[in-house]
Amino acid sequence: MSAELELPDWASLSGTPDTAMPLFACALLIARDEYPALDVARCDAVLQAHARHLQIEVDAIGPTPLKMQAINRYLFEEAGYAGNHDAYYDPRNSYLNEVIERRLGNPITLAVVQMDVARRLGVALEGISFPGHFLVSLPVGDGMLVMDPFNGGRPLGIEELRSRASPHVDGGPPDDDTLAGLLRPATPRMMLMRMLRNLHGTYAEAEDWARAVRCADRLLSLSRDAPDALRDRGLGYLALGHVTGAREDLRNYVMRYPDAADVDAVREQLVQIGRARDRAH
Incomplete structure (x- = not known):
């Protein structure tokens, strides 16, 4: 076996x-x-x-x-x-x-x-x-x-x-x-998602963004409807300097979850990304 x-x-x-x-x-x-x-x-x-x-x-x-x-x-x-x-x-x-x-x-x-x-x-x-x-x-x-x-x-x-x-x-x-x-x-899916959220929290606290992003990405593999994982992957991408991925995830978060408690803060992150892009050009 x-x-x-x-x-x-x-x-x-x-x-x-x-x-x-x-x-x-x-x-x-x-x-x-x-x-x-x-x-x-x-x-x-x-x-x-x-x-x-x-x-x-x-x-x-x-x-x-x-x-x-x-x-x-x-x-x-x-x-x-x-x-x-x-x-x-x-x-x-x-x-x-x-x-x-x-x-x-x-x-x-x-x-x-x-x-x-x-x-x-x-x-x-x-x-x-x-x-x-x-x-x-x-x-x-x-x-x-x-x-x-x-x-x-x-x-x-x-x-x-x-x-x-x-x-x-x-x-x-x-x-x-x-x-x-x-x-x-x-359910088994709920258990696996809790395991990944535990890991994400540990890695985000340590600012180990590559591993934190990996955990958020795996959460989305288990469930496409995981608002926290979509947001966290976007914020992790941003911390890693992957601006395109960050903008895509955070835009999707704002569009799909307009009533989320932190949606205004995420919108502000998108504004900041846009300003940084404009300065770069």
Whole structure:
């Protein structure tokens, strides 16, 4: 299986339905941008080895939550996967090959590892694009078991979830309906876009504009309707001195998203580009 894993082509992804989007392979595709010599087969083989190590134990367990408990115990205690609390914004935390190699990651890449190993063992986890830290959930009866992959896969109760969401929700702790909305499953496309936005933020903060532009461009490969990515690619082009590309992206942003909160600031950027061009001539 490891030797046969193939990564998709970026150009094909905007038309790929969410249900057909291979999360693990696409996460490696993101990593290959930074690591062109990425050993895809090795990454796949490591997770397959994790699943193989767990197979007999998990198969012998009946209740799915207890299967998940065994998976978490192995991944986060024996195999040593952990959240990188000391260097949270290290870009290596967002590249799946580095996470597999170093056993350190951020919430969403650790979730990808957890979800993929569980998938290989017949346990269906879902990602949750929760505000703050990304989470995962396991459907249980009419409810769900919510876990925090950044903190050892620890289960989270409803009051802790409410408390975690409060700083990100207007009006204080979310009511039941609001919380239920925050706990909706994230599609693979949503997860990959969140990974790329994390990377973009890290690179933009460091003024590494070439990599920031690359992330914005990949976001647009995943979804043509990503206003922030169109704007960010244009601003990144501008920072790199690629004025033609910047003008095209920013003009498209203004035309396609006239009600965006920052559209006036983007229009001003276009005015400045025009003035600079006039001075050059």
